[in-house]
Amino acid sequence: MKTCHRIGSALxxxxxxxxxxxxxxNKAGGLPRYGxxxxxxxxVHAGSGEYGGQRVTLQRFAExxxxxxxxTAGGLSLPLVASDVNVDPRGxxxxxxxxxxxxxxxxxxxxSPDGESLTLEGGYCDDQSLPMVLEKVHDYARQPRACxxxxxxxx
Numbered sequence: 001m002k003t004c005h006r007i008g009s010a011l012x013x014x015x016x017x018x019x020x021x022x023x024x025x026n027k028a029g030g031l032p033r034y035g036x037x038x039x040x041x042x043x044v045h046a047g048s049g050e051y052g053g054q055r056v057t058l059q060r061f062a063e064x065x066x067x068x069x070x071x072t073a074g075g076l077s078l079p080l081v082a083s084d085v086n087v088d089p090r091g092x093x094x095x096x097x098x099x100x101x102x103x104x105x106x107x108x109x110x111x112s113p114d115g116e117s118l119t120l121e122g123g124y125c126d127d128q129s130l131p132m133v134l135e136k137v138h139d140y141a142r143q144p145r146a147c148x149x150x151x152x153x154x155x
Contacts, residue, residue: 036060037057038055038137044146051075053144056070066081067082069098083096083099084096096108109134116136119132124150
């Protein structure tokens with residue numbers, strides 16, 4: 001019986017030394033290869049109380065990656081399950097496609113080197129100089145922050 005425990009303990013220690021933890025970040029990109037990550041810039045408009053922003057939920061499995069995308073148009077949209085989800089093997093960028101009614105839209109972005117934010121292509125307020133930066137969510141109970149007003153258009 002002691003021999004079985006020793007062999008089992010040895011195998012357990014050997015596997016722990018070889019396999020990285022599931023939550024370990026990809027050293028090149030800072031993005032874990034497995035698990036669920038949520039990136040969001042959801043906020044509440046002070047005057048109306050309506051939501052603004054968007055949320056991307058990335059689920060990373062061994063077989064495939066999946067994305068649930070939510071955006072606001074006065075209220076929070078129904079979650080859209082993305083198709084054609086592609087995450088760079090280095091964990092630096094991604095793109096996915098969502099179907100909104102009859103319109104198909106491809107959304108792409110880059111992860112920060114530490115994996116703490118996702119910057120989507122395009123900009124806020126019809127201004128390409130204001131990037132759409134979605135921060136990684138760590139506190140799911142946190143209340144949304146107040147939305148910032150769009151700056152006055154440049155002449």
